[in-house]
Amino acid sequence: MCPFVDIEQITDASIDEYVECPVDSKLLNAKFQSLDYDNCENVLYQREERQKNHRQLLKQQFARWVVMCFIGIFTAIIACSIDIAIHRLSTVKYSLLKSYFDETMKTSYLFIPVLLWIAWNSGFVLIAAILVAYGEPVAAGSGIPQIKCFLNGVMIPHVVRLFTLFCKVVGVVLSVVGGLAIGKEGPMIHSGAVVAAGISQGRSSTFRRDFKIFTYFRTDTEKRDFVSGGAAAGVSAAFGAPVGGVLFSLEEGASFWNQALTWRIFFASMMSTFTLNMIQSYIHGVPWQLSYPGLLNFGQFSDISYTGAEIPIYLVMAVVGGLLGALFNHINLKLCIFRKRHIRTPLGQVLEAVLVAAMTAVAAFLLIYFVEDCQALGKDPIVHPLQMYCLDGQYSSMAAIWFQTPEQSVKSLFHDPPDSYRPLTVALFGIVYFLLATWTYGLSVPSGLFIPCLLTGAAWGRLIGISVRGVFPDAEWANPGKFALVGAAAQLGGVVRMTISLTVILIEATGSISFGFPIMIVLMVAKWVGDLFNEGLYDIHVKLAGVPILPWEPPHLTSNIMASEVMSHPVTTFDMNETVGHVVNVLKKDLHEGFPVVDHINPAPNQPGRSTFGLLRGTITRSQLIVLLKNKAFTDPTTGIRGSNRLTLDHFREIYPRFPKIEQIHITEREKACVINLVPYMNPAPYTVFDNTSLPRIFKLFRGLGLRHLVVVDKNNEVIGIVTRKDLARYRFESHKGSKGLEELQMSFN
Template sequence: MDGHHLPPSHQSPPAQPERRGSFNYDIESTDAAWRGAHTASEALMRYDDDGTREPLLRKRTTNTTSQIAIVGANVCPIESLDYEIVENDLIKQDWRSRKKKQIFQYIVLKWSLVLLIGLCTGLVGFFNNLAVENIAGFKLLLTGDLMLQKRYFTAFLAYGGCNLVLAASAAAICAYIAPAAAGSGIPEVKAYLNGIDAYAILAPSTLFVKIFGSILGVSAGFVLGKEGPMVHTGACIANLLGQGGSRKYHLTCNWLRYFKNDRDRRDLITCGSAAGVAAAFRAPVGGVLFALEEAASWWRSALLWRTFFTTAVVAVVLRGLIGFCRSGKCGLFGQGGLIMFDLSATIPSYSTQDIVAIIVLGIIGGVFGGLFNFLLDRILRAYSFINEKGAPYKILLTITISIITSACSYGLPWLAPCTPCPADAVEQCPTIGRSGNYKNFQCPPGHYNGLASLFFNTNDDAIRNLFSSVGTLLGPISDLDPGLFALLGAASFLGGTMRMTVSVCVILLELTNDLLMLPLVMLVLLISKTIADSFNKGVYDQIIVMKGMPFLEAHAEPYMRHLVAGDVVSGPLISFSGVERVGNIVQALRITGHNGFPVVDEPPLSEAPELVGLVLRSHLLVLLKGKGFMKDKVKTSGSFVLKKFGAFDFAKAGSGKGPKIEDLDFTDEEMDMYVDLHPITNTSPYTVVETMSLAKAAVLFRALGLRHLLVVPKTPGRPPIVGILTRHDFMPEHIHELFPNLHKSH
């Protein structure tokens, strides 16, 4: 939990904190503060449309927005990430002590890390393909051999059995080792890069399960995309490297301490997600644009070059390894594994008829993309209902789907007619005893089964086959190459589901290595995206909403213009004195999950109550653990704390690895001692005046990637802080719960 919110309403309500000696604003005073602000926003609403002049009644003062979300397949608590640079005395001392050497070290490390991310992601991407091609290839060969012996039922048992075992293993490792690895992974990575941290989402165990789960799943014949798992894998690798290994597995590294903060980790994970796409499609520029367009919420110019470097490393690694495999040293891995279309026909010119056909394709893709997203949402909701019942049910669900899939892919080809082998086939036809594109199935010699060629192949080969058959359907309408039409169809559908445009465009360009079809791809994407956008959101955004993640949009919602920052501040606010009693701090940390506490100096520490800044929960815990306590409530020079602690003691530990208040013990004597919070207080938190328009406060919050935004009073003579805004306070559900009369359309 970020700021000053109460735990979610379905948990037991906490006891009121002990207030002795502490400068706390209780609920009433916070209430009063927002009431003052509220008057201002009522004035704002005075000129509203006729007939709807009811005052904006505010319903309650606590934020009951859920602090939990679905991550992978499990429900777990979420935290926000801290991108703000903390400026306290300790860190300033550290800055001053940093020499040129350390800065140079940092830069070299950064580049080494992105190089490593590229190398590892490239290797994993290649390993994935190699494993799938070999496992699935073995399975398909076994089935094919049995079918050649006319032992059709045994063949089905072998085929279905292999699928079942593979699927069940995938489900089991996911359910028992890392439930966070379930699903595409892109929504989780996107949410992480937006500042939402969930337990284990990028943990080493998740990485392990993601790699092997997707290998097993794809080998089991499930139709899984490679983009999502690879993006998640890349992000996990980046996180693992950036954390200096994992303390859990005793793989730590002290020289990575510079990266122990959310800002640098964010950069690395952005590179990782770009590397993932690059590894999935061997598309380095496409990977960069994917990170820019879809994954990252914050982008800096320096990041462009760094992500590009990472994806280029991936491309080089893949190129080298595929070259190595061409010599036949990789088992059943032949040309396959990494799609590379060859549009043999160049596109010299296109007629009006072709353009019409392409526009129709765009419309179809848009409609079907929207429909796909709608159905996916329903299915995922149904799944998560089953998933909630526990791990055995997850495995059962997977097994059921595996059996259905096996039955379909084995049964359907029987309905397809046998096609005579083309005379000019480059490959052996029908393919016997090896993986290939012309599957004999039940057909007589010299013939192949088209549907079997689709189902009895690994995904990449199947896509190639699918494209060439689909493209043929449009042959009568247009003179363009069927392969090109098939590619445009894929673009159209992708535009309709994912709503990415530039990156899809560039990925397809990189797959086909033909720039001349660019205008056609753009046209089809523009149409399908526009049409699908009128139905619903993009698939990843939709999943983020479904999972309940508090995603911050880049723009403010129109209704926020009618509110001010003070309107949405929710209580109770717990603040500390600059020199605070240990007991009060411990109590506050125990009864709330707040991450940031305002520090206020009151007389005699200052002439009048004065806002010193903001202190973070994690920093308080380090200070408490180090027991830097004093007997009396006096303001010190801070040198005691500055000597006892270094800045890196306060560096952010990996997710869930910092000290916890439950693990700390204090004697009664210690509880009555005092601690000087000034050295660890961020003296430059970003603030807004309570009458600041909520829309502009939201823009500030999002543009700077904040976790806490302090709201200060406009008029003098009041306590120096009104409240803290966090991510959850900008969520539409919170605002609409507070102001049920607010028009959504405004």
């Protein structure tokens, strides 16, 4: 088994041994709290439900569809804004660089355009890194791991705030224009999730504006469903794949699903695609032609058919994709560990991002300078052809790949004529871009992973296509562009390890369902091969952060572990009538988020060793207690005067989700003697298990019902412990280098 290692205490001597261990040997971070996807059916909830009529129910159902519609529309508008900004800034960038290169080639002062290239990249990336490192760190990366954790039931601070969206959108534009090996498609999933969270709550916590609409959606459960729709709308806007968006949200994101939610999410995805298509058609001067369904346009493949003889070649490419994907993830893991050890300050993170931007420009120039691959103008529809040392009427094919956005480069490798690139050109480009992409993902800038993987895979896939065409020069099926598509799918599948959703996304993006079977087979084999060595990159980054995420199934070899071994013990409990002073003291000293409400919480004098904590009556959360204290919902025992009027669920929705801390609640000494009746506010029928319940059964309850706490009771219904998400997440089944077994992780409180 892999030994337990604290990532903050890794030495130079142990780093190699450490990174060879499974990624899930990391610490679990205790700072992550859980979301509660189980409705608290207390007296207030039951009172509100009894007052509802048929008209109110129809209004809420209609509001769900309206919110999903707006989620799709606004996500598409953001996607269009990102695309327009990147296109126009990139046009200025490459036009300027081309003019300087063309001018200095006559004088051999090539250092001038190179320095300009470095300065451009570094300047734009500098701003993007500052926005993330000093503004909102959670805006870094694609955001997919964070959204995956949120939908799984883990509260990620600031992940769906409006300021996070601002840093994400502006940062990804600057990062792409800054030449980093990233794409804009991945961050669209995070952007759609933020849009969904904001619209569905009818308020902006960032600007402290409450529009007093959709207040009945201010619960963790409702918010989760809308965020699922936002993630799907983001995929749909990025790739023009509404069905793929729904499947992505199901396969990679949402942990809880139902049939009605599927239809609403599909509606949001379709609205996103339609809106983006309509806007893009107007921008391109062909109103209502509706031929621009997504940001990433693979173009139309003239010959995408295949024969049975090609399948073995595709299987070999799938194996290559799985191996390269595992290598990509392994290198990126080492780099992320290095960052955690040495690049901890915001200044260091900004400087690293600027360094990568500068090195990207240097690497691109060196490839353009040393690789001589001249092609005749007119073969490749490049917008900014760079002549370099080629003859008149020719351009550098290596420069053609670099002097455009990564999305355009993917399209070029798919559709350029067979003789547009020499084998050495695509081979060197693929190697360099692979290394740059592994270095780039994980920087403190917004960055998508899809395009770097597609572009890297398209490069080595086209190389294989060129080789196959050399062996079978007369074969109609030996089209390098088709092999580039297969390589792109294999590389992406080997890195992210998605199958169903990714297959549908690529089918919708290419517009060819007939080629769906080879794509599916390639993705499946690439995933299987990659899984032999490590996990998908998103899962790696989730575990690097120590997030207590729960997988789909309970860990193997846990059926003999009982609730009495898993639960937290002793348990902090409250009586049904508690003094304000005691509640305040407990909330200040105890960091737990949920507490059982019991009868007779003190053991009898003749039972000093009693291990139970009273007869269970219900449970109450920290946030509920905070609201009670904030609204003075207690009674003076001497006068019988209540501190406030009767509370309703609106009092809790009013400050959701930013509940104040206990230190922010002002309680006088006189008020501390008052009494709170917890009965109307507690959950009177919480889920419970006996102490001999197995871990897999507990796991299924948590995973299927979205629980935050599970009380453990004895045969007399007396509380003996409590199980939380972290208690379950610390058990993981390891499979590494032939060694398999169950490991219990440690908890970090840093």
